[in-house]
Amino acid sequence: MDRQRRFLRLRCLLLTSVGGIAAGATPSAAEVSQVCSAWNVTRSIEVLTASDEGVACQVRYRKxxxxxxxxxxxxxxxxxxxxDQKAQELASRLTAAGFRCREGNLTETAQRSSDLVSTGGADDETPAEGFDQRDADSGASALLAESSRPSGRRVYQRLSGGSDTKSHFAGYAxxxxxxxxxxxEATTSFFTATFNPLFLFQYKDxxxxxxxxxISVDDDGETEFAIEYAQVDLFLHDNLTLVLGRFLSPVGLFQERLHPSWINRLADAPPGFGHDGVQxxxxxxxxxxxxxxxxxxxITYALAVGNGPTVAHEGGVxxxxxxxxxxxNKAVSGRLGFLPxxxxxxxxxxxxxxxxxxxDEMEASPDPMAALAPSSANVSLWGADASYTxxxxxxxxxxxxxxxxxxxTxxxxxxxxxxxxxxxxxxxxAQVAYSLSDITSHPVLQxxxxxxxYGEYKVNGLDELAEEAAEKRVDVxxxxxxxxSIVAxxxxxxxxxxxxxxxxxxxETRYMLQFAYGF
Amino acid sequence: MIKMFGILAGGALLASTVAIAQSAVQSAPDSSASALGKDVDLTRGAKAWADHCGRCHNLRSPSELGENAWDVSVTHMRTRASLPGDLADDIKAFLMYSVQSKTADAAPIEKTAAGDAYAHLKPGDAERGRELYSQTCVACHGANGEGAFEGVPNLMIVSGLLSKPDEILLANMINGFQSAGSPMAMPPRGGNPDLTDQDLAHVLAFLRTQIEEKTGDRRQK
Structure with missing residues (x-):
């Protein structure tokens, strides 16, 4: 309130003084401005009063x-x-966005700012004649300065200031x-739920x-907690990022990019592409x-070196x-992508x-003298993927x-x-999805x-795993x-x-209903 | 063989990590140059946003997140999608500019006793509009207004979107608009807050001439 009162008082003072000077002149005009600055960006909010017919005042916004x-x-x-009220509201919004606003004149501040940023466009003239002048001078100079840059390129300035460390909480459920x-057999049914919070912290660039x-509740009602990934990304170059820690494997597409339920087009993973699959x-x-x-x-690339696969409980990988x-032995994996x-x-x-x-001593051999020693074995994987989106x-x-x-083993x-x-x-x-938004503007159908x-998972060489996991599946x-990012x-x-x-x-025929939300 | 290759590759990566990270930290730009203060291309950013973010998931409206959140989120996606850093910066700039347009710049012109909310604007200059269109709008709407890629509505349909009154179209251009059937929303001022209301009036005048020419062409045929 104090700020608003000061603002209104200043406007009255200026009206009085300018009005006195301009007494007898036909169009009387007065200007009151607030100058708002953030980093090296300065903007002004000006209340113009003019004698134009039908116009008592205008709020001019200058950048x-x-x-x-x-x-x-x-x-x-x-x-x-x-x-006055609208000007104050805009000043408040800029303040909330990180600007510091004060009463003052733009001219000297703008000149100082234009020394810092060569965007140009600083207008030294006092716009005493209202909005008609803006297209004639300040606008033209601004456009001239902009057009001297390569097409479309600009210097981006943060509006809200910027701390060195930024964070964001995202995820899906x-x-x-x-x-x-x-x-x-009798039909079985169950509910499951998952919540995947994602924490991101960024230091500069x-x-x-x-x-x-x-965090999930499985079909047995058990609550499970697991770390999907915990990694540090070091941005060493525009074309090189180093990732350290536990990260999603770059092999293939589904696990790394498509598995979140709000991104996946169906309610579960394709055969062999889930958590215990081949991917x-x-x-x-x-x-x-x-x-x-x-x-x-x-062209994209990823090359990883890590602990690699292990022997599964049932003898798989x-x-x-x-x-x-x-x-x-460290496992080496990677992916090369090409997007023409x-x-x-x-x-x-x-x-x-x-x-x-x-x-495993729990599976001890009945004849210790004849027991085999565990051995190592080579694991190799190759894969191909294609997407049309x-x-x-x-x-x-x-x-x-x-x-x-x-x-x-x-x-x-x-x-x-x-x-x-x-x-x-x-x-x-292989999967095909088609959004009806392209053929209808009906609010529901679109x-x-x-x-x-359609998917298949084949297992050869381990009967126990084949009996449990080998399948052909059609999902509609x-x-x-x-x-x-919200889908039912x-x-x-x-x-x-x-x-x-x-x-x-x-x-088996499986029916699934799912509600997913990415945030 | 695998063991030796693995050890060598791992060792090389770790050594380069330490060396290059040390170098990066020492030459770290101050925060004012972090994603901001960089020379970026908003037009390229708008297109890259639609092109690359839409490869895996639906496009969220720029207004869903704030500036800092987009900054961090796009950095996250730079790693996940293996995007070059300069491309990610362009996408950031486009989204953050769009947020600025929404939060600070998109002060709506309110109707007053004067009547038409846009009565103060001069008649649009189609030639000036053509110039502005080719600098910003062309990224999504294409050179001919029919959409640069799937999902962007065709503006050149007679009795289509451009059949609405100027006041509604200007309001949509100023405040942003989600077309029915489009997977992405047009951000306020096309994602370029430098465009003034008068600029948008120029662009609208240009689009009107385009569709009139199209109608004329059809009549001649």
């Missing part, structure tokens, strides 16, 4: 440091108080209902800390990555980042490393192939250390997006986008378990 034309934001035909019908947790989920180590653009063409390496145009991407991925067999279309396909050499159900033969895993899927996906779903979806999935033993259900 000379930014090369902008002056703006008349408000005008009133009968109430100067209206302009979802709630899912699923019902499974296996034919001869040098370092970004990222940590995402996953590496995370890695613990160091990664170099970046991109190089040539016009609209972009776990591609989750562990806290400790199971051997001294932004809506078309093709990529190739690889991983090479070793896994070491384990000697133009307009309403979202079309994707991925393929991954993993081989693990024969290995001596203990595993669930073994008698001590046994030799497992070569293992080969293959997974692939938010609808049908999706269909419908997304309804309440907002760009329904999905029906027809699953054929290709390696189930006789007597167990070989097929």
């Amino acid at each position: 000379p440091d930014e090369g902008a034309l002056d703006q008349i934001l408000w005008r009133s035909s009968n109430s100067v108080a209206f302009c 979802d709630a899912t209902f699923a019902a499974a019908d296996s034919g001869d 040098i370092v970004l800390l990222e940590a995402e947790a996953e 590496p989920a995370s890695e613990l180590g160091v990664m170099a990555r970046g991109g190089v653009s040539f016009g609209r063409t972009l 776990v591609f989750e980042a562990g806290g400790a390496d199971d051997n001294s 145009v932004p809506y078309l991407e093709v990529g190739g991925s690889f991983l090479v490393g070793d896994v070491s067999g384990v000697d 133009r307009g309403p279309w979202d079309v994707r396909a991925e393929y991954l192939s993993v081989t693990r050499d024969a290995i001596a 203990s595993f669930a159900g073994s008698n001590g250390v046994e030799i497992l033969p070569d293992l080969k895993l293959e997974a692939w899927y 938010k609808v997006e049908p999706v269909v996906r 779903g419908v997304n309804y986008w309440l907002a760009p 979806r329904g999905v029906v999935g027809w699953r054929d378990f290709t390696a189930r033993p006789a007597g167990e259900p070989s097929s």
Whole structure:
């Protein structure tokens, strides 16, 4: 209130003095201004009173440091108080945005600012004749200064100031209902929920800390907590970022970029691409990555060195980042992506490393003298992916192939250390989504997006894993986008378990309803 | 072989991390140059935002987050999507400028006793509008107004969006607008807060001449 009173008092004083000087002159005009500064940007808010017919006052907004034309934001035909109030409101908004505002004259401040930023456009003339003058002088000089720059390039100035450290809290959450019908068995149903908070801390343009947790309630009602990733990104060059810590594996696309429920077009992962699948989920180590653009063409790369995969409980391969390496061999993985145009991407991925067999005393051999020693085995992975994301279309396909050499290890159900033969895993899927927004402007229909996906997961060399995981699946779903990052979806999935033993259900129909929110 | 390669690669990456990070910290720009005060290209940023952010997920409205949040969020996505730093800076600038337009610059012109909210604007100059259009609007709307990429509405449809009155169109251009069926919203002033109301009036005049020419062409055919 004090500030507003001072402002109004100053306006009255100026009106009096200018009015006295201009007594007898035909158009009397007065100017009162507040100058607002943030960093090296200065703006002014001026209340102009003029004798133009039908205009009692106007509020002029000037941004000379930014090369902008002056703006008349408000005008009133009968109430100067209206302009005073609007000017004060705008000053308050700028203050809230980080500016410091004070009563004063723009001219000297603008000159000082123009020395700091060469955007130009500082207008030294006092606009005594109201808004008609702005197009004639200040606007022209501003545009001249702007046009001397390369087309479209400007110096961006932060409005709200800027601290060295900035943070942002993001993430996503979802709630899912699923019902499974296996034919001869009773239908089972369950609810699950996940909450994935993501914490981001940035120091200047040098370092970004990222940590995402996953808190979930599974279909057994158990609450689980896990760190999805906790990494430090060092921005060493426009084309090189070094990532340290636990990070999402760069192999393939789904796990790194598509798995959050508000991004994924369906309610679950394709066969073989989930947490326990063939696609590496995370890695613990160091990664170099970046991109190089040539016009609209972009080439991306990622090369990671980390602890690598380990032997799974049932004898398969776990591609989750562990806290400790199971051997001294570091796994090397990476991906090369090529985008000839932004809506078309093709990529190739690889991983090479070793896994070491384990000697689990719980599975002790009945004859210790004849027991085998655990051995190591080579694991190699290669994969390819392609995406077409133009307009309403979202079309994707991925393929991954993993081989693990024969290995001596203990595993669930073994008698001590046994030799497992070569293992080969293959997974692939193709998915098409189409948003109806391109063909209708109906307020409901335009938010609808049908999706269909087919996927397969093949396991050769480990019967226990094949019986549990090998499948062919067709998923058909419908997304309804309440907002760009809020979706309600329904999905029906027809699953054929290709390696189930006789007597167990070989097929299942699963119905899923999901609500997902990315924030 | 794998062991040796892994150790060498890991060692090299860690060593370069320490060396280059030390160098980066020593030559760190002050905060005023951090993403801001850099020479950026808003037009390129607008297009890159639509092109690259839309590769994986739907486009959020620029008004969903504040300046700092966009700064950090786009930095996060720079790593995730392997975007070059200069491209990420352009995207940041576009989004942060859009936020500025919404929070500080988009003071709406209110109707007063004078009547029409835009009565103070001079008639639009189509030639000036053509110049402004080619500097900012062309990034999304394309050279011919029919949309530079999928999802941007075609402005050149007779009896389409441009059939609305000037006052409504100017309000949409000033305050931003979400077209029905479009996955992305047009930010206030096209994401360029330097554009004044009068500039937008010029652009509108240019678009009007374009669609009139189009109508004329059709009549001649």
